[in-house]
Amino acid sequence: NAGVTQTPKFRILKIGQSMTLQCTQDMNHNYMYWYRQDPGMGLKLIYYSVGAGITDKGEVPNGYNVSRSTTEDFPLRLELAAPSQTSVYFCASSYGMGVSYEQYFGPGTRLTVT
């Protein structure tokens, strides 16, 4: 299993541009999450999904959109990029059933908006 994969690894955007961060998991997990991590800080939840077709906002959803059309994929869309969105973005997934909901994280996407 590849686990959770994220593309791209690095990206530089100009202010006002848009992009989609890709996240794919091959563990047949129901739950998927997007977090962002600013320098020296802990991760903050942007959006999460408990299954295909179901998404919900986290702590910092403004400026982002998500969709979950398949179990495997959970893309994060940035519209009108702003310097405040410069961060490291982590995608995670978990099985979401039973007694264990441990999350498996991808390697992250480092985004700079200038």
Place this chain on the structure above:
Amino acid sequence: DAKTTQPPSMDCAEGRAANLPCNHSTISGNEYVYWYRQIHSQGPQYIIHGLKNNETNEMASLIITEDRKSSTLILPHATLRDTAVYYCIVTAPNSGYALNFGKGTSLLVTP
């Protein structure tokens, strides 16, 4: 979700036990205590979790007080590779078990 309080940093000698405390005095009955760690700038790694009983796995032990208001993560024989930021997180089913990371404890294991 309940908030957690952790010391910002701790040191531990290699080979000794590392005991990382966490306060979660506002935890509610259906909330679990989860521990993750983040090594350098990698994605966080799950360590262990519990509801009210003490738990042990191949990585660590989790001791939860009887009133559930605090817990301690124990790394029994710390190695240099255990140097990381450790996050104590309280989460529940009604939030999709989403994780609310604070600043964590930066653990430095020294030779």
